[in-house]
Amino acid sequence: MKSVDEINEKIRNGSVSVVTAIEMKEIVEELGPEKAAKEVDVVTTGTFGAMCSSGVFFNFGHSDPPIKMQRVWLNDVEAYTGVAAVDAYLGVTQLSETLGMEYGGGHVIEDLLRGKEVELRAIAYGTDCYPRKEIVTEISLDDVNQATMINPRNAYQRYRAATNSSERILRTYMGTLLPNFGNVTYAGVGELSPLNNDPEYRTIGIGTRIFLGGAVGYVIGEGTQHSPPFGTLMVRGNLKEMNAEYMRAATFPGYGTTMFVGIGIPIPILDAEMAKATGVRDEEIETVIIDFGVPRRDRPVLRNVTYAELRSGSVEINGEDVRVSPLSSYRMSGKIAAELKKMIESGKFFLSMPAERIPAKETFRSMKQRDIKVVKSVMTSPAITVSPGITIADASRLLIENGINHLPVVDSAGRLVGIVTSWDIARAVAMKRAETVGDIMTRKVITAFPDDPIEIAARKMDVNNISALPVVNSRGEVIGIVSSEDLSKLLAR
Amino acid sequence: MMVELIYDSSAVKKPVLVSVALEEGVLMNIIEAEVGAREGRIVVEIDDELADRVVTKFESHGVRVRKLIGTIEKGEACLDCGACISVCPVNVFRKDESERVIAETEKCVRCRICIEVCPVNALSLQE
């Protein structure tokens, strides 16, 4: 048994033995946990991945005359001001109002770290104590009083890997997912990641001193959505002391901006138990692969998978080998662990025990929603349908008489085989080339299921640039039709 | 070798690609195609040794030809995350022992998919 005080004394007198988590795996395998605990005092871990739940509290100082900022933008990226007059929180995923996804809160933070000036623009309603109503100025990191990074959810212990069964390329926070199970992406660095090396959270808790973005930071609690073994941490650090190498702004195309945050956590090897915990291997760390092709909260789980399999670069799905992309940087994570090791060895970084532990058991709840509205409650049913053999003229009459724009085309069993729109008909009449609906119908029809939430139907229409979807049951029979007008009455868009 | 064929309004109506393939008896792998009403752009891969002959043939059909010699370039900004690895159709990217992501650029077929995927804009393709 060792105490953190004893380890800190060794750091002071230069006799501390520190290894990275990568080195520790070998040591535990070779010596066993008992001996390893005697040999090693500290194991350093690291992770470097996109952490959307990150941001910085600024205090800008007071202007003359002073302003109570009601809204504030840094390089056109808005920060939250519902706190005191010149305090604001800039989140990394907030997008620029002029550049969109190319530039966001993360980019402002990286620019400030690189010594650049950013434009601050604020507006206010004016009060007796804060008469000014607007201000535009340039600020750098040196000019602000505080730039305190507070990240509500970082350092995910493990994360669900993603793939895509749909026929469309998906742009997500898990990166780009190719159609028809074209690839798998996963986040986190498994056995190198901090929380996997202390799964009981014995030494990582409120007050644990950590490496955050190149500087000393602290764990200030469990992160939001903390749900062991999918644990997360809330952390704090001083942006002014950080290094842009470990804080990199990023854009996931079609999703938005985020920031790669570098976190390293030293784990004191208090006893054989801790040595055993830090010997954990990717083979033992499990997660699941989920299907983003189903745009629901409870996305279907395709299979269980270990970090070792994910890291191998290819996993099997439905009997086929699918290529895997990591989204976190193993190289940078290893570099952070090595850097932290150096800081401890050279007496620049001391360990701290948590002032309070974080929960080792918790599940997180989904959002309480009033009710989920589904397509069948808003669709027009039955839908007016036609068979492929009817003439263009008859179809045209049907559209006009019923004041509709879409005609699903069905076979004799009522199963969907195509669709024609009033536009298709008008064109066919003008070109005088086709005779029947079957000649001109679109055969690849985008459809909805009766139990799809209306948001999903709306998204399908948006993405495909269409204004109605035939609703089909599991046998492919048309049971109704839902149009964008039906939905827009219900959705605030 | 990758070549880009630029068709104008007169050439776009004729089946030039197929004629050239048949006349010269060469195989051409179509990498990209954008054909509009007035002009078209097709990128094909041709065996290096036959390239010169085929290019001349295309030119005689009134098609403008540009040889594409540049391949994907990975810049300093790369974080070695690996997001590009699983999207490249021809496996240009892989990790080395030190967890760096390296690009075997000579394999690149200029599909541009990876450029869109990189979170820090580290990838580019010379036009």
Ligand code: SF4
């Ligand atoms: S996606 Fe970009 S940053 Fe990531 S490894 Fe590839 S080139 Fe580097």
Ligand code: SF4
């Ligand atoms: S452009 Fe296409 S082929 Fe070339 S490296 Fe990128 S993904 Fe691979």
